[in-house]
Amino acid sequence: MYGWAGQRAVIDVTEKKIIIEETDPRGIELFLGGRGLNSYTLYQMVKPDIDPLGPDNPLIFGVGPVNGTLIPGSGRMTVTAVSPLTVVANGTKPCFGDANIGGFFGPEMKYAGFDQLIFIGQSEEPIYIFINDGQVEIKDAKHLWGLDTWETEKTIKKELKDNNVQVVSIGPAGENLVRTAAIMHHISRAAAKCGLGTVMGSKKIKAVAVRGTGGVKVKHPEELEKIVAEAISILQNDPSSVTYSRVGTSSLLAAHQKAGRLATRNYQNSQFEHWEDISSEALQKYWKRPAACFACPLHCAHYYEINEGEFAGTVGEGPEYVTLASFGSKIGNRNLESILYLNNLCNKLGLDTLNTGSSIAWAMECWQKGIIGPEDTDGLNLEWGNYREVITLINRIARREGEFASLLAEGAYFAAKKVGKGSELLVNHVKGQDPGLSDPRTAQAWGLGYAVASRGGCHLRALPSSETFFSPEEAVEMFGYEEAVEPLGIKGKGRLIKWSEEQRAIADSLEVCKFIVRTGLIYAKYEAMFFNAVTGQDMTPEEVIITGERIIAIERAFNVRQGLTKEDDTLSHRFLNVPISEGPAKGRVNNLKPMLEEYYEARGWDLKTGYQSKSKLVELKLEWVAEELEKLGKVVE
Amino acid sequence: MKSRMLINVEPSKCTGCRMCEMACSLIHTGQCSPSLARINVVKNEEQGINIPILCMQCSDAPCITACPKEALYQDPDSGWVLIKEDLCIGCKLCHMACPVGAFRFPKETKKVVKCDLCGGDPNCVKFCEPGALQFTAEVNFHQRKSLNILSAFELKFDNEKAVKHNPTPEGIRI
Ligand code: SF4
Ligand code: SF4
Numbered sequence: 001m002y003g004w005a006g007q008r009a010v011i012d013v014t015e016k017k018i019i020i021e022e023t024d025p026r027g028i029e030l031f032l033g034g035r036g037l038n039s040y041t042l043y044q045m046v047k048p049d050i051d052p053l054g055p056d057n058p059l060i061f062g063v064g065p066v067n068g069t070l071i072p073g074s075g076r077m078t079v080t081a082v083s084p085l086t087v088v089a090n091g092t093k094p095c096f097g098d099a100n101i102g103g104f105f106g107p108e109m110k111y112a113g114f115d116q117l118i119f120i121g122q123s124e125e126p127i128y129i130f131i132n133d134g135q136v137e138i139k140d141a142k143h144l145w146g147l148d149t150w151e152t153e154k155t156i157k158k159e160l161k162d163n164n165v166q167v168v169s170i171g172p173a174g175e176n177l178v179r180t181a182a183i184m185h186h187i188s189r190a191a192a193k194c195g196l197g198t199v200m201g202s203k204k205i206k207a208v209a210v211r212g213t214g215g216v217k218v219k220h221p222e223e224l225e226k227i228v229a230e231a232i233s234i235l236q237n238d239p240s241s242v243t244y245s246r247v248g249t250s251s252l253l254a255a256h257q258k259a260g261r262l263a264t265r266n267y268q269n270s271q272f273e274h275w276e277d278i279s280s281e282a283l284q285k286y287w288k289r290p291a292a293c294f295a296c297p298l299h300c301a302h303y304y305e306i307n308e309g310e311f312a313g314t315v316g317e318g319p320e321y322v323t324l325a326s327f328g329s330k331i332g333n334r335n336l337e338s339i340l341y342l343n344n345l346c347n348k349l350g351l352d353t354l355n356t357g358s359s360i361a362w363a364m365e366c367w368q369k370g371i372i373g374p375e376d377t378d379g380l381n382l383e384w385g386n387y388r389e390v391i392t393l394i395n396r397i398a399r400r401e402g403e404f405a406s407l408l409a410e411g412a413y414f415a416a417k418k419v420g421k422g423s424e425l426l427v428n429h430v431k432g433q434d435p436g437l438s439d440p441r442t443a444q445a446w447g448l449g450y451a452v453a454s455r456g457g458c459h460l461r462a463l464p465s466s467e468t469f470f471s472p473e474e475a476v477e478m479f480g481y482e483e484a485v486e487p488l489g490i491k492g493k494g495r496l497i498k499w500s501e502e503q504r505a506i507a508d509s510l511e512v513c514k515f516i517v518r519t520g521l522i523y524a525k526y527e528a529m530f531f532n533a534v535t536g537q538d539m540t541p542e543e544v545i546i547t548g549e550r551i552i553a554i555e556r557a558f559n560v561r562q563g564l565t566k567e568d569d570t571l572s573h574r575f576l577n578v579p580i581s582e583g584p585a586k587g588r589v590n591n592l593k594p595m596l597e598e599y600y601e602a603r604g605w606d607l608k609t610g611y612q613s614k615s616k617l618v619e620l621k622l623e624w625v626a627e628e629l630e631k632l633g634k635v636v637e
Numbered sequence: 638m639k640s641r642m643l644i645n646v647e648p649s650k651c652t653g654c655r656m657c658e659m660a661c662s663l664i665h666t667g668q669c670s671p672s673l674a675r676i677n678v679v680k681n682e683e684q685g686i687n688i689p690i691l692c693m694q695c696s697d698a699p700c701i702t703a704c705p706k707e708a709l710y711q712d713p714d715s716g717w718v719l720i721k722e723d724l725c726i727g728c729k730l731c732h733m734a735c736p737v738g739a740f741r742f743p744k745e746t747k748k749v750v751k752c753d754l755c756g757g758d759p760n761c762v763k764f765c766e767p768g769a770l771q772f773t774a775e776v777n778f779h780q781r782k783s784l785n786i787l788s789a790f791e792l793k794f795d796n797e798k799a800v801k802h803n804p805t806p807e808g809i810r811i
Binding site: 068069070072104111150153154163164186187213214215216217218221224225228229232236288289290291292293294295296297299303315317 | 649652653654655656659660662663664666667668669670671672673679680682683684685760763764766767
C-alpha cells in the first residue's frame, strides 16, 4: 500500500486485549487519515450518553497518508476523543474533542506499521504501551506514575535502550484528571486542546512509546522530490513563512498588539502596555538555536536558555504566541523570564498553557472584582502580574492540592459554574474552551471561526487570517464580496471561514503542519499534489475541498447527536456585548449574527436550528449519518 | 591526490528535522524510512543538539580493510568509498569496523548499503534547508570536522543565520 500503513490497533486496557486489523477502508476512502479518519472512528464508536472520563470513551491516535515522508511538515498526529473540557447543548453534554501534535511521534507510529491506535477501557494500575514494529505490548508504569513528562520520556528511552523510541506521555496533571491536561512529546510538543491528557489519565495510560523500522512507500518518488523542492522554494520566498522561520508564532504578539487584539488581563484590554517586554525582540536574548519538527524546513521553534537571575538554568523550547500571551498579557505579567519558566513548568506537568492560563486569568479578574479573596485562594494573592503566585498555583493545580487549585483544575468554565456571583460572565470561551487569544471584537472573522469550531473555541479550525492573503479580485471570485478580505468587513466572511475550514481539515487529515500550508501553499492544489505523489491516486483540488467539507460534516453530526444546536454556535458574553476598550477597533463588539447566517447558508445548514440538511449529507456520501440523525429528528430536508 | 568533493556537516546549523533521512531513503529505495537512510541524525532533545551522522569517506578506510570479499573499494577518480554490491555477502564486518556505523541493511537484499553521495549530487544536501550539510571540496577536512562537531555544543543564536542558509537562492535544483 502506498502512503498508508494499512493497519490499526485496538488496545483494550481493561481486558489487556489487543486487536490488530486492517485500517477501516471506508474511513480511508472518505476521510483520508489523521483527523478526518479519527473523527469518523469516534462517530462510529461513541453513543450519545458517553462519559468523557469513563471507559467507553476511545482515545484515538491517528496519522495520515503522507505522514513520515519528505513532504514538509509531514510529522503531525491527531489525538481524538470525546472532550472532558468542551461542551455542547448549553453546557450539559460533552463536545467532540481533538488535538494535533507535532514532533516525531506520528512518523514513527507509521514506520511501526499503524495508521491508528485506539485505546479503550480503563486500566486499574498505571501502564504504558510499547508499540514496536507491529507488536503491541502493555507494560507496567507504576514506577513512572508521578514523574513529569520530561523524566517519563527519558526513563522510558533508557529502559527500552533506544534513543530512537518516540514517546508521548502525561504528567501529574493528566494523572490527577485536571481538565486542562495535555499529552506531551519531547520537551514542548503538545496535544493540548480539549483536555485529552485527562482522558489518557482516566485510562491510567502514563505513556505510549513507539519504534518502527519500516517505511512509507511512495508511488512517485521523483515527482515527490520535484513538488517538495518547489514547496520549499515557495516557503523560502514567502515573507510570512520567513517570519515564522525566524521567530515563530511569537511574531504574532507585536502584530496583535498593533491591531488591538492582544488578549490582556483576561480580555478586559486588547493592548498590553508592556508588550515590548514579552515580544519576539525581547526573546532574542534567550534563544540559542532554531528547532524543527519532523521534515520541517520552516523550523519555527527555538531553544532558549536563561543564564542568570531568578530563573537561571531554565532551558526549554518555545514559547509560542499562545503561551506568551497566556502567561504574559493575559495575566498582566511583563516578566518574560517567568513566562519561559512557566512554559517549561506546564510542559513538564503536562498542562495546556492556553486553557490553564485561562483559568488563572479568570481567577485574577475575579480577584480584581472582589468575587474571590484570600479566604478563597488558599492564601494566594492573585493580583495581575503576580507571577510567583502563579507558579505556586500551577504546581498546585497539576496535583489538585487544596480546594482552590482543585477548583481551577476544572478549567475556567466549570469553575465559574461553581463559584457563580457573576463570575460566569468573566469566562471568555466558546463551548467551554478559550478560543486562542486573538480578540474577536477586532478580528471579526476570527469570531465566526471560534463560534463554529467543532472542538470548541479554537483559532486553528479555520484560517481567518487568510483574509489578508487574497486580492480584492480573488475575494470576489472565491467568497463573493470584496469585503471578505477587509479585516473589519462582514460580508463574505461566512464563505471565507467555510473555505478555510475545509482546507485546514485536509491539512489535519493528511497530517501536514498547518503552518506549512498556510500562506504560499494554502491552495488546495498543493494538498492534492502531495497526496497524489505519495499515494498514486489522482485527487483534484475540488475533491480536496469536498473531502474537507465531509470531515467538517461528520464532526458537526457528532456534536448534533450530542445535543448541539444553533445556540451553541456563539461567543461568550464579553466578545458579543462589551465594546472593546482600545486600539483601532475601539468601541466594537463581534458582529456574529450576519456572518453566522452566511456561513450556515454556505454549508447548507438550517438557519433556525443549526442542523444539517439530509440532501447535503447524502451528497457528501454520508447517507448512514443522515439516516441516524433523521431518526433522532436532528436533520432537515 | 586532488581534493575530493565531500559532504561537510555543520551540526550547529542542524535543526534536527530529518529531512536528509527522508531525501536519502526516498531516492535510494522509493520509501521514506529512517532505517533505510544512509544518513541519520543523532539527537538530544532536551538540549536541542543534533548531529547528522554519515559516512565520512575515510581516506584510509577501515571498512575496506575489514571486508573479506573486497566488496568495498576507494574509487580512484572521486576518492569515495563505494560498494560492489554483487560481491557483498552481508557479513557486516564493515559496519563493525566503521567508526560511525555508516552501513544499513535492507531486509530484502541482505547486502549492506552505504552513502554513495548519490553519484555526485547528494540528495540530503539538496533538501537540507538550514545548510547543515554542504557538498564541498575537501580542504583541511579532518580539522574542520572536529571543529564543526564542537560547534554543535556551542549554544549561540544567530537570527540571520537561522533562516535561508541554503546557498541556493533560486531554490533547490533537481
Ligand atoms: S563507511 Fe565508515 S569506515 Fe567506511 S569510509 Fe565511511 S566512515 Fe569510513
Ligand atoms: S536536513 Fe539538515 S537540518 Fe535537517 S536533520 Fe538533516 S542535516 Fe539536520
